[in-house]
Amino acid sequence: MHPALSVIVFTVLSGAGYGLLFLAAILAIGGVLPAAFWFDGCVAVLALAMISIGLSSSVLHLGRPERAWRAMSQWRSSWLSREGVTALVCYPAALMFATGWLWWADSMWWRLAAAITAVLAAATVACTAMIYASLKPVHQWRSAWVPAAYGVLALYSGCLWLDALRLGFDVPVPHLNLAAVALALAGAGIKIAYWRHIERTRSPATPESATGLGHIGKVRMLDPPHTQENYLLREMGFKIGRKHRRKLRRICIGLGFAAPALLVLIADFLAPTAAAAPALLAALLAMAGLLIERWLFFAEARHTVSLYYGAEAA
Amino acid sequence: MTSLPDRVSGKQLGLVIDLDTCVGCHACAVSCKQWNAGGVSAPLTDFEPYGAEPSGVWFNRVHSFEAGDGVDGRTVHFPKSCLHCAEPACVTVCPTGASYKRAEDGIVLVNEDLCIGCKLCSWACPYGAREFDDDAGVMKKCTLCIDRIYNEHLPEAERLPACVASCPSGARHFGDLGDPSSDVSKLVAERGGFDLMPELGYRPVNKYLPPRRGAHCGSVAGRAPADALVPTGDAASKLLSWLDRLLSR
Numbered sequence: 001m002h003p004a005l006s007v008i009v010f011t012v013l014s015g016a017g018y019g020l021l022f023l024a025a026i027l028a029i030g031g032v033l034p035a036a037f038w039f040d041g042c043v044a045v046l047a048l049a050m051i052s053i054g055l056s057s058s059v060l061h062l063g064r065p066e067r068a069w070r071a072m073s074q075w076r077s078s079w080l081s082r083e084g085v086t087a088l089v090c091y092p093a094a095l096m097f098a099t100g101w102l103w104w105a106d107s108m109w110w111r112l113a114a115a116i117t118a119v120l121a122a123a124t125v126a127c128t129a130m131i132y133a134s135l136k137p138v139h140q141w142r143s144a145w146v147p148a149a150y151g152v153l154a155l156y157s158g159c160l161w162l163d164a165l166r167l168g169f170d171v172p173v174p175h176l177n178l179a180a181v182a183l184a185l186a187g188a189g190i191k192i193a194y195w196r197h198i199e200r201t202r203s204p205a206t207p208e209s210a211t212g213l214g215h216i217g218k219v220r221m222l223d224p225p226h227t228q229e230n231y232l233l234r235e236m237g238f239k240i241g242r243k244h245r246r247k248l249r250r251i252c253i254g255l256g257f258a259a260p261a262l263l264v265l266i267a268d269f270l271a272p273t274a275a276a277a278p279a280l281l282a283a284l285l286a287m288a289g290l291l292i293e294r295w296l297f298f299a300e301a302r303h304t305v306s307l308y309y310g311a312e313a314a
Numbered sequence: 315m316t317s318l319p320d321r322v323s324g325k326q327l328g329l330v331i332d333l334d335t336c337v338g339c340h341a342c343a344v345s346c347k348q349w350n351a352g353g354v355s356a357p358l359t360d361f362e363p364y365g366a367e368p369s370g371v372w373f374n375r376v377h378s379f380e381a382g383d384g385v386d387g388r389t390v391h392f393p394k395s396c397l398h399c400a401e402p403a404c405v406t407v408c409p410t411g412a413s414y415k416r417a418e419d420g421i422v423l424v425n426e427d428l429c430i431g432c433k434l435c436s437w438a439c440p441y442g443a444r445e446f447d448d449d450a451g452v453m454k455k456c457t458l459c460i461d462r463i464y465n466e467h468l469p470e471a472e473r474l475p476a477c478v479a480s481c482p483s484g485a486r487h488f489g490d491l492g493d494p495s496s497d498v499s500k501l502v503a504e505r506g507g508f509d510l511m512p513e514l515g516y517r518p519v520n521k522y523l524p525p526r527r528g529a530h531c532g533s534v535a536g537r538a539p540a541d542a543l544v545p546t547g548d549a550a551s552k553l554l555s556w557l558d559r560l561l562s563r
Binding site: 062063064065067068071073074076077078079084131135136137204205207209211212213214217218219220221222223224225226228229230231232235236303305308309 | 316317318333367368369370375377378379380381386387388389394403405406407408410411412428429432433434436437439440441442446447448450451452510511512513515516522524525
C-alpha cells in the first residue's frame with residue numbers, strides 16, 4: 001500500500017497526542033499528577049496540538065476536504081466514521097478536563113470529564129487501528145497485532161512526552177521512567193511479533209483464486225490491462241523499499257525503542273531538571289522511529305488487487 | 315446510509331463473463347469508457363491522454379493470464395469490473411454514506427456529491443474495481459450502466475450495459491442473478507460459473523464461466539501430424555506447392 005505522508009504523520013502524531021491525553025487524564029484522576037499551572041497547560045496544549053496537526057493532516061489527504069464533516073454520519077458501519085466522531089467529541093471533553101484540572105480538580109464533574117477524555121482518547125486510537133485491521137483485502141493489516149501495536153505505541157509515545165514534560169517542570173511522578181521503559185519493551189515486542197507474523201503468513205487469496213483458473217494450473221500474468229500505471233497500481237501496488245525492510249525494521253527498533261529506553265533509564269539517575277534533556281531526546285527519537293514504523297506498516301502491506309498484476313502472493 | 319439494506323428485493327443485477335469466448339479485444343473496456351465518459355459518472359478524467367504517461371479512470375480493465383503449462387496451458391483474457399457484491403465492504407467502510415448498495419436491484423453505486431475522497435472504499439475492495447478521479451477528488455466505479463439499463467429513451471434492445479452491448483464474441487451476459495430461473499442464472503448453473511476470491515466472503519454477484527476443456531487444448535497425441543498441413547487441392551494449388559518445394563531446395 002502507498003505510504004502517504006499525510007496518513008503516516010496523522011497516525012503517529014495523533015497517536016502520541018491521544019496517548020498523552022489518556023495518561024494525563026487517568027493519572028490526574030488517580031491523583032498521581034498534581035495540578036500545576038504551567039505543567040498542566042503544557043501537557044494539554046502539546047496533546048491537543050499533536051492531535052490537531054494529525055487530524056488536519058488526515059483531512060488534507062482527502063480528495064474533497066471541505067466535505068470532511070460528512071464523515072461523522074456513518075458510525076453504525078464505518079470505523080473511519082467512528083474515528084471521526086470520537087475524535088470530535090474528545091475535544092470538548094479534553095478542554096473541560098484540561099481547564100478543570102487547575103480549578104475544580106476535586107469536583108465530581110471534573111473527574112467525569114477526565115474519565116470521558118480517557119475513554120474517547122483510547123476509543124479514537126482503537127478506531128484508527130480498526131480501520132486497517134478490518135480490511136480483508138490486506139492480509140498484513142488483518143491481524144490482532146495491528147490494534148495491539150496502535151494502542152501500545154500511542155501509550156508509549158504519549159508516556160515519553162509526559163515524562164519529558166514532568167521532568168522539565170520538576171513535577172514528581174513515581175515510576176514514570178520505568179513505565180516508559182516497560183512500554184518500549186512491550187511496543188518493540190509487539191512489532192517484532194507482528195513482523196514475524198507477516199513474514200510467515202500470506203493472504204488466503206492467490207492468483208488462482210483471484211482468477212478462478214487454478215483448476216487449469218498455476219496462473220501467471222501474461223499482459224497487464226494497461227501500459228501505464230493507473231490509480232490501483234499507484235495506491236495499492238506499492239513495492240519500493242520493501243527490499244530494505246529488514247534494515248528499516250532494525251533502525252526502527254534501535255531508534256524508536258532501544259535508544260529512548262536507554263535515555264529514559266539514564267534520566268532516571270539524574271536530577272529532574274538535568275534529566276529533562278535526555279527524556280526530551282527520547283521522545284523525539286521515538287517519534288522518528290515510529291514514523292519509520294508507520295511507513296513500513298503501509299509499505300509492507302500487500303493488497304489482493306496486486307494478484308491481478310503479477311504478484312504471486314498477497 | 316452505508317449500512318447494507320435490511321430488506322433486499324432478491325433482485326441482483328449483474329454480469330456473467332465467459333472466459334471461454336472472451337478474445338481479449340478490449341471492446342468492452344473501450345465502450346465502457348466511451349459511455350461513462352458522458353454518463354452519470356462523467357467525466358472519467360484522463361491525464362496526459364496523448365502524452366508519454368497517460369493515466370485515467372476506467373471501470374473495466376481486460377487482463378490477460380496464462381494458466382497451466384505445456385499443451386494443457388491456456389491463455390485467458392480476463393475482463394474485470396465491479397462485481398456488485400452481496401457483502402460489499404466498500405459500502406460499509408464508507409464514512410459519509412456516499413457508497414451504497416441499492417435494495418431494489420443490488421447495484422453498488424457512489425453518490426459523488428457526498429464522497430469526500432478518502433479512498434477507503436478502494437482499499438476495502440479486493441478486486442480493484444474502484445478508481446479514484448484525481449481531478450474531481452471523488453471515487454468512481456462501474457454503475458452497471460444504470461443510465462442505459464433503465465433508460466426509456468433507448469430502444470429496448472439497447473438497454474444493456476455498454477460492455478455487454480459491445481462484446482463482439484458474446485462473452486458478456488447481463489441479467490438478474492438473484493432469480494434462479496433467469497437466463498444468466500441458468501447459464502451459470504450449466505457452465506459451472508464461479509466467484510472470484512470466494513475465500514474473502516464478499517459474495518460477488520458477477521460470475522465468471524471457466525474456459526471449456528475443448529479439442530483445441532487436447533494432448534499432442536490427438537493432433538494431426540505436420541505433413542497433413544501440406545497444401546492440397548486443385549491443379550493451380552498443386553502447381554504452387556510444386557513451386558514451393560522447388561524454391562525451398
